[in-house]
Amino acid sequence: MNAKKMTFALAGLLIAGAFLAGNAFADWAACTPKQIGPYGSFVRLQVINCNVNPAGAKNGWMTLSNTGTDQMMATILTAMSLKKPIAIEYGVAGTDAQGYHIASAVIFNNQ
Numbered sequence: 001m002n003a004k005k006m007t008f009a010l011a012g013l014l015i016a017g018a019f020l021a022g023n024a025f026a027d028w029a030a031c032t033p034k035q036i037g038p039y040g041s042f043v044r045l046q047v048i049n050c051n052v053n054p055a056g057a058k059n060g061w062m063t064l065s066n067t068g069t070d071q072m073m074a075t076i077l078t079a080m081s082l083k084k085p086i087a088i089e090y091g092v093a094g095t096d097a098q099g100y101h102i103a104s105a106v107i108f109n110n111q
Contacts, residue, residue: 027091029054030109033076042096043069045076045103047088054090054101062088063096065104072106085109 031047031054038044043064047055055062064072079086089105096102 026089027052027054029088029090030085031088032085033080034060036073036076036080039063042066043073044100045088047086049085054088054103056099056101058100061100062090062103063100064106065093065102068105072103075106075108079108 029047029050029052031050033045034048035046036043045062045064046060047062048060050060076086078084087107087109088103089107090101090103093102093104
């Protein structure tokens with residue numbers, strides 16, 4: 001019986017560690033969206049007033065990931081219409097061919 005409890009406890013710890021490790025390598029920034037629009041086959045987003053500089057030397061521009069683009073655009077446009085900030089996950093997906101960071105997730109930051 002004790003071995004079974006130990007096995008379940010160890011499995012729980014491993015699962016919790018996997019979730020924490022997955023988020024440990026993500027870079028997040030709280031920003032104000034300024035502009036969004038198509039650029040070739042991509043969607044580009046310009047952000048300002050970030051708590052960190054997710055766009056590097058690219059003047060606040062990022063490329064949205066091809067996965068979940070519609071949902072991210074809906075979140076960004078809602079935030080823009082309400083003049084609210086967003087939280088952007090970048091760094092996990094790297095950069096595009098032109099050196100812009102790729103935003104892999106966008107969350108409405110209701111402050």
